[in-house]
Amino acid sequence: MIPAAFFLVLGAVIFVIGVIGVLVRREAIVIFMCIEMMLSAVGITLVAASCYLHSFDGVLFLFFAMTVAAAEAAVGLAIFVLLYRTRKTVRADEINLLRW
């Protein structure tokens, strides 16, 4: 087996790419995609840990996280459609309804 450190570092690198995407991009949908990328990067870490520790807890935790991510995607994208319908934009710096 490949040493566990490689998988964990790969998960960290993909996670940080997602963080940079959230910080740099302005389109809400691209930010959402970067969040999905961060979720799957955490998945690599969980599966690697549970593989090398001979346990299944991480795998099942990731399974539940995936179902929650699917529900989150449905609701989040519905919110984007609603935002676009009422405000004609989905750019994160133009959605300032809650700012005072």
Place this chain on the structure above:
Amino acid sequence: MGSSFEWVVFTVSAIGAVLAGVMVILRRNPIHSAMFLVLNFFFVAVIYLLLRNQFIAIVQVMVYAGAIMMLIVFTIMLISVEESRRSSPLKLTPVRVFGIVLSFLFLIELCGGLFLEMLPGRRGEFTPEKVASIGHVKTVGGLLMSRFIFPFELVSLVLLIGIIGAVILVKKER
């Protein structure tokens, strides 16, 4: 140390996943970003196969690369056709540079914490030989139906609420 085949597969899919992730940020057209994200998810699924988790690899392809990305692509087509045209090129303002620097500090911190103490948890009962004798998917299914039955049922409720919420949110008011 793994076999050379494992190393080749790991190197290719790791570099591919990272490059696809970078392209998600760099491409200005959201559709291109979505396609590179699908590529990223496929490479991550290969990584799961290297970790001998067939079940999670298949679920990754079906749920992430299939269902969630289909939703995202449909939403992009619904709302941002003329949106992508007026998106300005990615400018590196001082705030963004500061954010990127902070993210790299975060990466260094993650790797530092990783090498400070390597997987300090207790070993579980599922050795690779035991999992291979039962079968991986069968092990996952058995655990879902016995020890994790309560969260398994709860998650179905979460999915139901997600469906209802999405339908109610996008419903046109009469």
